[in-house]
Amino acid sequence: MADEPIERQHQREREQERQRLREQEEKDLKVEASRGSRPLEGFAGGHTTWTGAQDDQAAARVHAGDAEESWRASERQARLEPEPERRDEDEDA
Numbered sequence: 001m002a003d004e005p006i007e008r009q010h011q012r013e014r015e016q017e018r019q020r021l022r023e024q025e026e027k028d029l030k031v032e033a034s035r036g037s038r039p040l041e042g043f044a045g046g047h048t049t050w051t052g053a054q055d056d057q058a059a060a061r062v063h064a065g066d067a068e069e070s071w072r073a074s075e076r077q078a079r080l081e082p083e084p085e086r087r088d089e090d091e092d093a
Contacts, residue, residue, distance in 0.1 A: 076083065 073083070
């Protein structure tokens with residue numbers, strides 16, 4: 001007799017889970033029924049200036065000094081030194 005309330009609770013939880021799964025399936029079917037482009041989930045808003053046409057050599061050249069510059073910036077920050085003024089790369093060209 002003591003098992004009856006627990007069994008009813010378990011039965012209610014199973015029914016709630018089945019209902020949740022039915023609702024999820026209905027949503028999936030609606031999405032699958034529609035046609036069109038779909039962004040990658042989680043990456044839809046991500047923007048980058050790096051294109052697929054750029055190769056690994058270009059990446060290595062562009063980012064060659066990143067680690068050293070990051071280390072120097074960390075050292076300056078640890079000593080509370082002001083950041084040096086940055087020159088635009090366009091001015092160098």
